[in-house]
Amino acid sequence: MSDSKSFFGNPDPIFADKELLRVSHLPQGDRIIGRDDELQSLAKAIKDAQRGGTPNNVLIYGKTGTGKSLCSKYITRDLADAAAENDVKVGIAYVDCFQESTETQTVRTIARSLNDPDQTDVTVPHSGVSTSDYYRRLWDILDSRLDVGIIILDEIDKLDGDNVLMQLSRAAEAGKVNKSTLGIIGISNKIRYKDTLNERVKSSLSERDFVFPPYDAGQLRAILRSRADAFREDVLAEDVIPKVAALAAREHGDARKAIDILRYAGEIADEHGTDTVHVEYVDEAHEREEQARLSELISKQPTHSRYLMLALALRTQETSEETPMIPTKQIYSAYQIVCDREGTEPLKMRRVRDLLSELAFLSLIEQDRKGRGKGKGAHTVNELVDDPELVSEACQSTR
Numbered sequence: 001m002s003d004s005k006s007f008f009g010n011p012d013p014i015f016a017d018k019e020l021l022r023v024s025h026l027p028q029g030d031r032i033i034g035r036d037d038e039l040q041s042l043a044k045a046i047k048d049a050q051r052g053g054t055p056n057n058v059l060i061y062g063k064t065g066t067g068k069s070l071c072s073k074y075i076t077r078d079l080a081d082a083a084a085e086n087d088v089k090v091g092i093a094y095v096d097c098f099q100e101s102t103e104t105q106t107v108r109t110i111a112r113s114l115n116d117p118d119q120t121d122v123t124v125p126h127s128g129v130s131t132s133d134y135y136r137r138l139w140d141i142l143d144s145r146l147d148v149g150i151i152i153l154d155e156i157d158k159l160d161g162d163n164v165l166m167q168l169s170r171a172a173e174a175g176k177v178n179k180s181t182l183g184i185i186g187i188s189n190k191i192r193y194k195d196t197l198n199e200r201v202k203s204s205l206s207e208r209d210f211v212f213p214p215y216d217a218g219q220l221r222a223i224l225r226s227r228a229d230a231f232r233e234d235v236l237a238e239d240v241i242p243k244v245a246a247l248a249a250r251e252h253g254d255a256r257k258a259i260d261i262l263r264y265a266g267e268i269a270d271e272h273g274t275d276t277v278h279v280e281y282v283d284e285a286h287e288r289e290e291q292a293r294l295s296e297l298i299s300k301q302p303t304h305s306r307y308l309m310l311a312l313a314l315r316t317q318e319t320s321e322e323t324p325m326i327p328t329k330q331i332y333s334a335y336q337i338v339c340d341r342e343g344t345e346p347l348k349m350r351r352v353r354d355l356l357s358e359l360a361f362l363s364l365i366e367q368d369r370k371g372r373g374k375g376k377g378a379h380t381v382n383e384l385v386d387d388p389e390l391v392s393e394a395c396q397s398t399r
């Protein structure tokens with residue numbers, strides 16, 4: 001075999017451990033930068049669970065990449081370790097509510113994460129079980145193997161309705177669980193999320209609220225430096241980390257963005273066949289990151305929001321204006337054509353206006369009010385934030 005050709009044999013010239021640059025990587029506590037106060041506050045909110053008591057329910061807000069998921073996962077794991085020393089069993093369930101948005105999916109995921117069939121004799125099948133049966137199994141699992149269950153609901157605003165929150169927050173009070181207690185950590189980018197909840201859920205869910213601020217360039221540099229061992233020694237040119245940190249700081253201090261740009265810069269160096277990540281690669285890495293982020297964000301939008309983005313991209317491409325501001329009416333006519341092509345009934349204008357405001361809230365588009373002249377009222381105009389070609393590509397690749 002020694003003279004046979006292998007495509008996998010050569011060591012990676014750039015990366016020593018690329019996993020350190022994946023979003024899924026959970027760094028150790030001493031590698032979590034600039035979040036001491038937030039970790040302290042979270043610890044205080046849930047500390048009663050360490051002795052088997054009921055933790056406070058917590059809501060965490062903040063823009064993307066501000067360490068909300070990371071700190072929630074880290075602190076709950078730390079709590080479970082500390083509780084184990086007191087012979088208290090803490091189980092942690094993490095739910096990505098964007099992926100698991102229905103009540104059934106959410107309860108099933110929680111039950112599956114907390115279960116250990118060897119200890120509980122309870123099974124949690126993927127299908128064929130009613131929602132109420134999933135709940136029954138979850139309560140059995142909690143009481144038979146845990147003292148405390150902590151449930152992290154990431155992107156909690158994506159849940160369909162409040163029912164699951166109502167059930168979870170009232171489990172002990174309603175006598176569903178008798179020996180164990182439950183705590184919820186909800187995470188959201190939407191600062192006004194709480195206003196959408198009914199009063200009963202609101203008061204029990206947000207016993208403690210925290211807002212995670214964006215990172216500044218110094219913190220982003222420190223976060224990137226703490227991951228520099230993802231690269232082989234001396235591979236990163238000196239200015240790479242400061243430049244990446246400055247770019248990410250300019251765009252709302254997003255650590256995810258910073259880490260992604262650094263990883264792309266390494267991949268570009270690899271594609272060039274060099275063994276140095278030059279600072280010149282950072283701009284291209286930034287573009288790749290933007291494109292990937294845009295595709296991901298667009299793919300997460302409901303179908304008709306994607307059609308509207310495409311309609312706006314098409315209208316933008318048609319005009320010769322330098323900063324095209326497209327009236328909602330013009331988007332609507334292009335949207336009708338897109339729907340026709342897709343064989344779907346278009347939504348009414350009023351709903352379209354709502355979807356456009358949601359897209360503006362997500363910063364995918366910008367909106368403004370423009371007067372039509374004296375006495376003629378005002379109308380809304382819309383502008384794409386990103387390049388229309390990129391947007392139209394992203395919309396069509398995620399159809």
Ligand SMILES: Nc1ncnc2c1ncn2[C@@H]1O[C@H](COP(=O)(O)OP(=O)(O)OP(=O)(O)O)[C@@H](O)[C@H]1O
Nearest residue numbers: 023031032033064065066067068069070223255256
């Ligand atoms: N303080 C930090 N120290 C080290 N790494 C960090 C820090 N904050 C965030 N990161 C890293 O940045 C990435 C994004 O963080 P995280 O997913 O926690 O952000 P988030 O606020 O939950 O964002 P989103 O709302 O998009 O889920 C992860 O890879 C995480 O490990």
